[in-house]
Amino acid sequence: MNAEAKTGERATWFADVVLPLAVPNLYTYRVPFEWNELVKPGQRVVVQFGKNKLYMALIRKLHQNPPKDYQAKYIQDILDAKPIVNETQLKFWDWISAYYLCTPGDVLNAALPAGLRFSSETRIILNEEFALDEVAEDFFTEKEWKLVIALNDKKEMSLDEAVVALEIKSVQPIIQSLLTKGFARVKEEIRDGYKPRTESFVRIAALSETELQKAMTELEKKAFKQLQVLMAYMQLSDWHTGKPKEVKKSRLLAHSGVSASVVDQLVKKGIMEVYSQEVSRLLLSDKAIEKANDLADFQQAAIDEIHEHFKDKDAVLLHGVTSSGKTEIYMQLIEEAISQNRQVLYLLPEIALTAQLVQRLKKRWGNKVGVYHSKYSDNERVEVWNTLVTPKENNFSVIVGTRSALFLPFSDLGLVIVDEEHDGSYKQQDPAPRYHARDSAIYLAHMYNAKVVLGSATPSLESYYNAINKKYGLVELKTRFGGMEMPEIDVCDVGEEKRKKLMKSIFSPFLLKNVEEALSKKEQVILFQNRRGFAPFIECNVCANVPSCINCDVSLTYHKQADLLRCHYCGYSTGLPKVCTACGSPNMQIKGFGTEKVEEELMIFFPQARVARMDLDSTRAKHSHSKIINQFEDREVDILVGTQMVTKGLDFDNVSIVGVLNADSGLHFPDFRSPEKSFQLMAQVSGRAGRKNKRGKVIIQTNNPDHPIIQQVVKNDYMGMYLEQIEERNKFSYPPFTRLIEITLSQKNQDDLEVVAPDLAIELKKRFGEERILGPEYPVISRVQNYYMKKILLKIERDKYSSKVKGMMMEALNEFYTMSKEHARTRIKIDVDPQ
Numbered sequence: 001m002n003a004e005a006k007t008g009e010r011a012t013w014f015a016d017v018v019l020p021l022a023v024p025n026l027y028t029y030r031v032p033f034e035w036n037e038l039v040k041p042g043q044r045v046v047v048q049f050g051k052n053k054l055y056m057a058l059i060r061k062l063h064q065n066p067p068k069d070y071q072a073k074y075i076q077d078i079l080d081a082k083p084i085v086n087e088t089q090l091k092f093w094d095w096i097s098a099y100y101l102c103t104p105g106d107v108l109n110a111a112l113p114a115g116l117r118f119s120s121e122t123r124i125i126l127n128e129e130f131a132l133d134e135v136a137e138d139f140f141t142e143k144e145w146k147l148v149i150a151l152n153d154k155k156e157m158s159l160d161e162a163v164v165a166l167e168i169k170s171v172q173p174i175i176q177s178l179l180t181k182g183f184a185r186v187k188e189e190i191r192d193g194y195k196p197r198t199e200s201f202v203r204i205a206a207l208s209e210t211e212l213q214k215a216m217t218e219l220e221k222k223a224f225k226q227l228q229v230l231m232a233y234m235q236l237s238d239w240h241t242g243k244p245k246e247v248k249k250s251r252l253l254a255h256s257g258v259s260a261s262v263v264d265q266l267v268k269k270g271i272m273e274v275y276s277q278e279v280s281r282l283l284l285s286d287k288a289i290e291k292a293n294d295l296a297d298f299q300q301a302a303i304d305e306i307h308e309h310f311k312d313k314d315a316v317l318l319h320g321v322t323s324s325g326k327t328e329i330y331m332q333l334i335e336e337a338i339s340q341n342r343q344v345l346y347l348l349p350e351i352a353l354t355a356q357l358v359q360r361l362k363k364r365w366g367n368k369v370g371v372y373h374s375k376y377s378d379n380e381r382v383e384v385w386n387t388l389v390t391p392k393e394n395n396f397s398v399i400v401g402t403r404s405a406l407f408l409p410f411s412d413l414g415l416v417i418v419d420e421e422h423d424g425s426y427k428q429q430d431p432a433p434r435y436h437a438r439d440s441a442i443y444l445a446h447m448y449n450a451k452v453v454l455g456s457a458t459p460s461l462e463s464y465y466n467a468i469n470k471k472y473g474l475v476e477l478k479t480r481f482g483g484m485e486m487p488e489i490d491v492c493d494v495g496e497e498k499r500k501k502l503m504k505s506i507f508s509p510f511l512l513k514n515v516e517e518a519l520s521k522k523e524q525v526i527l528f529q530n531r532r533g534f535a536p537f538i539e540c541n542v543c544a545n546v547p548s549c550i551n552c553d554v555s556l557t558y559h560k561q562a563d564l565l566r567c568h569y570c571g572y573s574t575g576l577p578k579v580c581t582a583c584g585s586p587n588m589q590i591k592g593f594g595t596e597k598v599e600e601e602l603m604i605f606f607p608q609a610r611v612a613r614m615d616l617d618s619t620r621a622k623h624s625h626s627k628i629i630n631q632f633e634d635r636e637v638d639i640l641v642g643t644q645m646v647t648k649g650l651d652f653d654n655v656s657i658v659g660v661l662n663a664d665s666g667l668h669f670p671d672f673r674s675p676e677k678s679f680q681l682m683a684q685v686s687g688r689a690g691r692k693n694k695r696g697k698v699i700i701q702t703n704n705p706d707h708p709i710i711q712q713v714v715k716n717d718y719m720g721m722y723l724e725q726i727e728e729r730n731k732f733s734y735p736p737f738t739r740l741i742e743i744t745l746s747q748k749n750q751d752d753l754e755v756v757a758p759d760l761a762i763e764l765k766k767r768f769g770e771e772r773i774l775g776p777e778y779p780v781i782s783r784v785q786n787y788y789m790k791k792i793l794l795k796i797e798r799d800k801y802s803s804k805v806k807g808m809m810m811e812a813l814n815e816f817y818t819m820s821k822e823h824a825r826t827r828i829k830i831d832v833d834p835q
Contacts, residue, residue, distance in 0.1 A: 013064060014072060015039060017057035018093075018104045019049055020117050022432070024810075026060055026104060030072040039075070042083025042090065044116070046076040054188045056118050058108060060090060084116065084389050086409055088447050095443055101741070101806055101830045102432040110433055111407035113381035115194035123187050124162060124175055126155045130183050139181070143174050151184060194382040196278045200249040202233060202263065205273050215271050225262050230271065232256040249274060282370070282383055290363045292335065299325050302475050303332055306453065309473025315442055315452040317421075317467040320477030321716070322457045322687020323484060323651075327357070330417050331364060333453060334398060338365070342414025342450070344398045347437060349423035351375050351402060355626030356633075356651060358400055370396030372405040375625075385409060403428060403437035406444060413448035416441045421454040421463055422680055427835040434831045438463075457687055458680040461729070464722055465736040487658070487689040487696040489714045495703040505601050506593050511659050511699045512605060515639070519609055523656040524632065525639045526646055527602075528685045530665055532615040533568075533594035534560035540580035541587040547577060553783040559617070560596050570785045598641045598661065606639070614642035647684040656696050658689040663702040667709060670780060672734050673835065675709050679721045682713045735833070739801045741794040741809070742834040745776065746787040746827040756816075756823050757790040763812040768794060787827065 010033045016026040029047050031039050039045070039059060047057045054076065066072055093107045109117065132152065140148055143166060150165040151157060162171045178184040207215065219227035232255050237244035253260060266272040295303070302318070306329075309316045320326045334344050346361075348354055351373050361369045372384050387396060388409045399405055403426055418426070418438050426437040438454065445452045454463055454472070467474035480486065492508040502509055515525050537546050537555035546555045549567035556565035558576065566573045579586045593601075599613045612618075612628055619625050625645075631637045635654060640646060666678040682700065690696020702710055712721045730737050745760060747753035757776035765773050776790040783789065796805060809830070817824050 011036060011064060012066075013039070013062055014066060015045070015059045015075060016061040016063070017045065017047060018060050018108045019047070019055055019057050020109050021049070021055070021105045022103045023105055024103050027057075028067040028072050029057075029075045030066075031062070032074055035075070035078060038078055040083050041087065042085040044079040044084065046079065048073055048076060052188055056116075058085060058112075060104070082389075084385070084409065085111075086411070089407070089409055092407075092440075092444055092447060096433050096435055096440065098803060098806055099443075100433045100435050100832045101809060102434070106432040109431075110404070110428070110435075113378055113385055115378040115382035116385065121188070122159055124151060124157050124159070124178075125185050125187055126151050127183055127185055132183075140183075141174075141177075143168075144177055144181075147171075147174055147178065148183060151178075194379055197280070197379070198276045199279045200274050201246050201277050202249050202252055203237075203244070203247070203273050203275070204230075204233065204239075205270055207271070212271075215269070219271075223265065225258055226266050226269075226271075229256045229258055229262055229266060233272070246277070280383055282380060282387075289366050292331065292364065293328055295328060295332065296325065296481060298477065298479060299329055299332075299481075302329055302477055305475045306333070306473070309475070310451050313471075313473045314446060314450075315454060315471075316473035316475055317459055317463050318453055318455040318475050318477070319459050319464070319467075319718075320455065320457060321480060321486065322684070323480045324457075324477035325481035326419070326455045326477065327360065327651075328481075330419070330453065330455065331361070333415060333417070334361075334365075337415040338368070338397045340414060342412050343396075343410050344415045344417070345405060345408075345410070345413060345441070345444075346398060346400045346417045347405060347419065347426070347441060348400065348402060349420050349425035350645060351625055354400055354402075355629055361398060361400060365398060368395075368397040370399045372399055372401035372408060374402065374404065375623075403435075406437055406440055410448065413445065413450045415450055416445045416452045418452065418454045420456055420684075422456045422458055422460040424677070424835050427833075430829075432830075434834075436833055436835070439833065458683045458718060461676055461722060461725055462736040465726065484690065485695040486716055487686055487698045489686060489698040489700065489716075491705045491710060491714060492699055492701045493703070493705045494701045504605070506598065506661060507601070507605070508699075508701055511701065514657050514697060514699060515606070515659070518657045519606060519638055521656070522635075522654075524635065524637070524652065524654045525657045525659070526652075526655055526685065526688050527598060527639065527641045527659040527661060528643075528646055528681075529593065529595050529598050529641065529661045530643050530681065531557075531592070531594040531662075532596070532617055532643055533557040533566070534596040534600070535590040535594060536592035538565070538576070538588050539591050540583060540585055541589050542585040543580060543583040545580050545582035547574075547581065551784070551786050553781055557594065558590060560600065561617075569781070593661075595641050595643060602639055602641065609638040610636065611639045611641065612637040614640060614645050616643070619645070644681055646688065647681055652688060655688050656690060656694065658685055658696065658698045660685060660698070660700045660702075663700045663710060664704060667704070667707060672729065672732070676721070676725055679709050679713060679718075682709075683716070683718070686713065733795055737798065738795045739798055739832070740834055741796065741805075742831040743792040743794065744779075744789055744829040744831070745792070746789045746829070747822075747825065748786055748788070749822075750788040752822045753788050753790055753826070756819075756826050757792070759819060759823065760812065760816045760828075761792050763815050764792065764794060764809075767808045767812055768796070772796065 013031040013036055014028050015031055016028050019027055027049065039062060041059050041061060043059050044056050045059060046054055049055050056079065093104065093111060096107050097104050146166055147162060159171060162175065163169060166174065179186065204212065216227060216230065219230065229252065233247055233252055236247045236252060236255060249263065253263065263272065263274065267274055306316050318326055318329065337344050348357065354371060354373060358369060358371055370384050370387065372381060385408060399408060418441055421438050428435050442452050463472065466472045492510050494503065494508060497503045497508050504512055518525050535558040538558055539546050547565055548555050549570065549572050551572050552567055552569045554567060554569055556567055559566050563576060564573045565576060577588065580588060595613050595615045599611055602609065602611045612631060614628050619628065632640050633652060660682055663682060666674055666681065686698040689698050700710065700713065704710065708724065709721065729735065745753060745757050761773055761776050772795050773792060775792040779789055779791050813828065
């Protein structure tokens, strides 16, 4: 940008911007001369794209080369004084786009909090020159006239306001007619997504000491309540120090016990002033910071081993059995990073885990700990982002978050911790970018020259393979903290119990007996059932018909609390049928069981017990996760029933029994990862038992007690599971020996899908070779939201996955889309490293 200063002429600059749209390329805009010194990469700007739509876009690059194929439009506005995205982030976005085969706009939409990205709002404006009193009575239709009256009154309105005024959803045809008739016009207006929170503060006006004393004397005689308020302010602000602190008006009113009108009178008399100030939405604490806990010898040895690996490796896998004290090791490493003035990113797979962990971290580092996840409001996430954009003394040193925290604007990242690194929640499913937070975190750390610790009691096969083959360092903890024994694991043969007619509803007598004993000793119980709702489906006992979703090829799940059948894929719901829709029989029966039914049955068997449920349905509200966890922690709940949320790293002192109610549910799913995932779920939930003061017991209910995975869980034999599964994967060329790219084609017309899907497979085979392509085949669930799907699987040798793959993939897709209208209408989803 110094060129024009040297030449004395105005240089013409262009900006390549990332639009918040799924377009493959960056788009180039011209920078107005007067903004030459103001624009920088990483700033948000307003641009016009398409006919007249305005968008927030992000400057990726500045240069002096005009686009060859189109006339560059001007940037319309600059939204930021300084960049809100740094250069390292932009390079990270480039890598995400290239590796996960998605557009830059996809990455922008995933990276920026909603409060920082927005498009224009269409507003309808009254044409003041239109002579309404001169038109004929039938000039407007009835619906048009309704909008005419509303617009004539308001002068301008949004599309949402027009919907309310007309009481119909489709208002565009009516608006278009009013535009044609000249009564209205439209404009595009950018709406700022972020609104700072402001609060009223009070202070004493700029009075001399003599004037203040005189005012106080008068108040003592005539307005004693006002004097009380003044004295309360002096107390709260530490007035006597000569450097008074800021005092919120609400706090002053609460402290002095008066109404706002008393303060208003002081303002009118010129004694006090009320002013507004921007305040943070983030919960900050004034609690004293605690010292670090003493480490056991084996924990200190693990830290020393990690440091040794860090000398020549950037990532270390910490494989520690449940309750081996991995978190304390993380905290020691965090302390070291903070002492070097470097930042730490602590990733967790689930929001449910953040509450417990944040409490521990804040006890150690107070307000240096920031939190970032999807249950935060848009405005709260913007405030975390803005805090990190401008480094200062009171900035966050540690960020705890779920996968989206990867995209925050770190200035000097020194350590990344990926806890429960095996967890499937680290993989983004929809929409694009379908990134894996663990793998992306390793690349992000590399960009900052930071170190990575991957922690798990049951590491993913890929991570353990990389550690065994020296790509990562490997540190193993084989004993529990405090000498605690691993839980005793008993397997209950449900098939045999049913044959003998001993089952009590969904519980074996052995499980019920152990739960009863635990409750009698005031101990707590966790029961795991990886299916929410009351029952997976209902079935007609006469014709075996099962009610299914009208939009998807899945059975509807019964939710008793809402008394509805629901689809867990598209959200469709309907009432419980009184008779079979196929044969008319009233003999309908509930089949299987979910967490709702488990909760209800427990209340029958243990009426005195306090039961809570933790699943997607019970944790939709913002603080519901932490509320349930705190209640269980404080022993206000005796039995916690949950889906896989209860398996993930939660730390409870008083749990003596863990029950796995249906161990078979994941074992037979047609996916090469099923055995690994089943082992991980059962081993993780088993680890919740007996963590502090006594050995716990785990009871696994299964129809197949001799299954290898069940036996490996019983023996806590991770290595046996790893060796067996890695041999299978090598035999059939699955990860970690290859990289997978899953391509999903979807069409509303099944016949069209049958025709077009093989064409894409042919194009891919031309470029990648026939032996690397599997499919197209229908998945287990072949229709979702009225779209039929077929999948193609591309296997690439690990050493051959490179930037060329994206080019070859795009070539095949471009060729496919140009074949016919049916091909062009096909939706295609690309998932690199599907889980």
